[in-house]
Amino acid sequence: MEKRVVITGLGVCAPNGVGVADFSLALQSGKSGIRFQSKLKDLDFSCQIAGEPLVRDNLVNQYFTPLQLRGLNASGIVYGVIAGTDAWNDAKLPIANKEAPDWNAGIIFGTGILGVDKLRDSIHQIDAGKVRRLGSTSVLQTMASGISAYLGGILGCGNQVTTNSSACTTGTEGILMAYERIAAGKAEYILTGSCSDSGPYIWGGFDAMRILPSTYNENPTSASRPMSSSAAGFVPGSGAGAMVLESLESAKKRGATIYAEVLGGAQNSGGQRGNGSMTAPNSEAVQRCIVAAVNNSGVNASDIDTINGHLTATTKDVVEIQNWCDALERSGGDFPYINSFKGTIGHCLAAAGSIECVGSILQFKENRVFGNVNCNDIHPDITTLVDPVKIPRKTIEFQSQIMAKASFGFGDVNACVLFRRYSGQE
CATH class of the missing domain: 3.40.47.10 (Thiolase/Chalcone synthase)
Incomplete structure (x- = not known):
């Protein structure tokens, strides 16, 4: 018999709110996180607006060690670690001790392209003949599974730790993957979510396709118009969302807060x-x-x-x-x-x-x-x-x-x- 699966933790790093409380208030009030991006204007983009989370350095320092921050230049990893760690803490799940991982805990955290800015820096170093100056974390920051690897190590997860990638469907797909694994009794709780880098190297291809709005650069909050007769194209964004999926049996045993049930x-x-x-x-x-x-x-x-x-x-x-x-x-x-x-x-x-x-x-x-x-x-x-x-x-x-x-x-x-x-x- 399949296990019932519930959601016991939430985390988010969104353009209009970093943290669940701020994000919730923004959605309720209609607060926009779409802003003018001067760097896009400098690069002669037609669409010079985007949704980008506002993450301050003092906040980042709460989620990464000084060693992890050394040479870190991958916005998607920053967003994903913030959202994922918050979801885990919201679920009040423990972090595994240093001796052994938690064999019942898994990570399914997706992305599209990860660490593009770090990859660009690496390419310039290599082309200049300075390969030894790349640093020891360039691989971790630019491989797609870098985000699940970061979170898996931070939390000490010993079940499946992986990254999925299916374009705009990635995050929703990850929830279903986690649901199926827990329902089958192969894990008790899984942190699932997805992240996307910010910046011109992510958004440039869409601007080249002419599918982004180009007439709202001076009025960015009005640009994204779903279901509207005046819709002029999608506005690119970035960030991360995360949730902890858990078997109902485990959640009830722990006395966890249950936000909702995943039906399938x-x-x-x-x-x-x-x-x-x-x-x-x-x-x-x-x-x-x-x-x-x-x-x-x-x-x-x-x-x-x-x-x-x-x-x-x-x-x-x-x-x-x-x-x-x-x-x-x-x-x-x-x-x-x-x-x-x-x-x-x-x-x-x-x-x-x-x-x-x-x-x-x-x-x-x-x-x-x-x-x-x-x-x-x-x-x-x-x-x-x-x-x-x-x-x-x-x-x-x-x-x-x-x-x-x-x-x-x-x-x-x-x-x-x-x-x-x-x-x-x-």
Whole structure:
């Protein structure tokens, strides 16, 4: 019999809030973390705005030893360690002693590209014939699994310690990987999340594709406009989100705070066939993923009362809403409440799924559905599908019971997870 899986710890390092408390307040009030980036202007980017966490040096010093900080030049690792350590501490789990790891504790922490700034520095050193000046941590900072290796060592985890990478789907996929491992009895608790570096070397390729807004450089907080008729492209972002997944049995035994239960989910790919491509989702695959997630979670589509969508502020938002309607067979006033956090944090790429999952879970805690920012002019094709009341522009009071969160990534890959409010009476 599969074990039930719950969430007992949260951590986040987001453009509009570092730490769960600040992030929650920002989402409730609609505070934006999208800012003008002078370095992008200096490099002649068309889009000169982005969402980047504001992490002060004195905060970083609380998470890294002086030795670890020596030569550290990988923003994604900084974000991931802050979010991951906070989630672990929030769950009140111990750090393994120096003699042996905790064999029941694992890490599944994803990323896209890690340590690009460190890699650039390394390339310059090598080209200058100064390979011996690279330092002993250049490999750890630039390999994708560097983030899970850092966290695994800091916490002393002896179960599976790995890094997944599936573009924008990475964080949501990681939750499902952790869920499946715990449900199968292969681990008791797993720290899962994802992170993404900041900076021009991450965002430059998207600017070159001309898919970022270029007319909001003087008005950055209005630039990211999910589900809006005036949406002009996604705003790049960065950061990290993390959560501790744990067997219900273990959580109850420890007396842990339980934020929500993970019911299940699904992952698939459209294979870049039909209407799918490297950058566009195959609608049939998206719908199949949502339907499978509902079926695997043992609930009915009619039970879902809240959705946190992928919804990137592009023309594909209309297609996504249509896919939700078709998959759930619900529309108009019968459609669940739906929101997107990208209006205030931008599209945080590999970190998007994990940051947005943390925000989704916080809606259970706060008994609210957080508002959609920059969505006063809902796209008319969306209003024909969904009652605008179901797209709250301001945060509303609502006790969600079952929530769906989905991510649809570059490469035509999809993931959908279902969460349930935990009452303690089940």
